[in-house]
Amino acid sequence: MSVQTSTSAPSRDDFAALLNETYGENEAFEGSVVKGRVVAIEKDMAVIDIGLKTEGRVSVKEFASPGAPALKVGDEVEVYLERVENALGEAVISRDKARREESWVKLEQAFEKQEKVEGVIFNQVKGGFTVDLEGATAFLPRSQVDIRPIRDVAPLMGVPQPFLILKMDRRRGNIVVSRRTVLEESRAEQRHEIVANLEEGAVIDGVVKNITDYGAFVDLGGIDGLLHVTDIAWRRVNHPTEVLNIGQSVRVRIIKINQDTHRISLGMKQLLEDPWQGIEAKYPLQARFHGRVTNITDYGAFVELEPGIEGLIHVSEMSWTKKNVHPGKIVATSQEVDVQVLEVDSSKRRISLGLKQTLANPWESFAEKYPVGTIIEGEVKNKTEFGLFVGLDGDVDGMVHLSDLDWKKSGEQAIEDYKKGDIVKAQVLDVDVEKERISLGIKQVSGEAGGSAKASAEAPAEDGSDIRKNGIVTCEVSDVKEGGIEVKIVGTDLTSFIKRSDLARDRADQRTERFAVGEKVDARVTLYDRRTKKISVSIKALEMAEEKEAIAQYGSADSGASLGDILGAALKARGDGETAKKK
DSSP: OOOOOOOOOHHHHHHHHHHHHHHHHTTTTEEEEEEEEEEEEEEEEEEEEESSSSSSSEEEEGGGGGTTOOTTTOOOEEEEEEEETTTOBBBBEEEEHHHHHHHHHHHHHHHHEEEOOEEEEEEETTEEEEEETTTTEEEGGGGGGGGSSOOOOOGGOOEEEEEEEEEEEEEEEEEEEEEEHHHHHHHHHHHHHHHOOOOOTOOEEEEEEEETEEEEEEEOOSSSEEEEGGGTSSOOOGGGGGGGGTTEEEEEEEEEEEETEEEEESSGGGSOTTTTTHHHHHSSSOOOEEEEEEEEEOOOOOEEEEEEEEEEEEEGGSSSOSSSOOOGTTTTTTTOOOOOEEEEEETTEEEEESSGSOOOHHHHHHHHHSSSTTTTEEEEEEEEEEEEEEEETTTTEEEEEGGGTSSSSSSSHHHOOTTTTTTEEEEEEETTTTTTTTEEEEEHTTTTTTOOOHHHHOOOOTSSSSTTTTTTEEEEEEEEEEEEEEETTSSSOOOEEEEEEGSSSGGGGGGGGGTTTOOEEEEEEEEEETTEEEEEHHHHHHHHHHHHHHHHHHHHTTTTOOOHHHHHHHHHHHHHHHHHHHO
């Protein structure tokens, strides 16, 4: 009797477990780098056993690298397992992807530590270049190729060189590298070493590397120094190309070294004798020299007296008469001029020069040619609220005050009879050379005053009053204000206001604080209307009238007396007369 043993068919769960046992472990290797052995080489394809039930094939070219031995059977290699089995029943593997994976691991470590990596530029793309980093492809922006823009990158391609990873994203497969950063670090180390061996004040040789508007960069053997345009020569250098050329060898002195920025300032003129030494002795005050205009500005013109020595003619010292004119309309660049030394400041290296001082003073010339009392003729140049300006010989102007326009009319009325361009005759009343002023009188030419101002004042009016135009009155100060003083005519009920400009002839004496309430002063009547009882008086007009009278009575063209002597005699006579009246 035979015994039969029945074996039940495996269940679905048992079958799944069996599949997992066969393939599960192998599937876990997909997407990773595994080790294998070359079992055969067939038609440029290497057959590699990676420990699975099937082998994989990889092109022999993927194993080729500079300096590496040729692949042979039995070699152990690392490959990237993409899939355990394809449609042909073979494992899908890749040596290139294995190398790329190995590179990514190394590159990530280098990126974290900010270490340099070696790569090769192998292609040009839009905006930059592609770099092979031992299997991984990186992007090199054009701006990161070199410290300065370079035109030809061909010499750099295919050459192993260091790079620094700026950015990387493994998920997207992006790597950005820089060659410029490596060069800057290397240069900084080199600069630090060179700077450490340099000293301020040392004299060294260099080569002009680049020229700009503000100076030249000089190569000192691995580091550049700036030779500023003002340190090229003691004389004025408008542009460095006037003296230097690119590639020229120069000897320079180190002026300053900035240890933090490694910036070096250089000088060439410091190797020559300073022309400003003993400048006061070479250019004494008031001495005259010949020079050349080198530069013109809004405020004046610079004149070169010798190489390295320039002085400034301020616009106010350029012309006696042209006050509001641009210096460029008086002198021109490169023009030869005679100048006078006005001031020397060796500490600030400044010389102030005068151009007008070498020319005749037109006010002095006028005073010599037309003494006080001379009748002259001129054109009305301008009308103002206080008088007329008349153009005179020597390109100077004289002023006719309102009070000197007419004997009978008020100044405000008389000035209406004149217009710009009229030719008028006037008498020279005063020439102040220091203040550059010429006072003229038109009414003095007519001679209709009927005698002196005092004589006119003493003549009685038709209505029996003692007040008339051009007469002298005594006033009592009733109030002092900033713009003038209020006065009352003594012996009458008339009041008037004397403006600040009529308080004295000299501007320095036209101060209201000179007067006090209750004080009595003499003044000349410049306007009097009997009907309206309106009166205007002026101390200035009286002083000018007395001065003219004094000149007429005590002075003559050949007396040799000064204006001060004449006025002194007149005042003494006036004082004696008043004393006699009191007696």
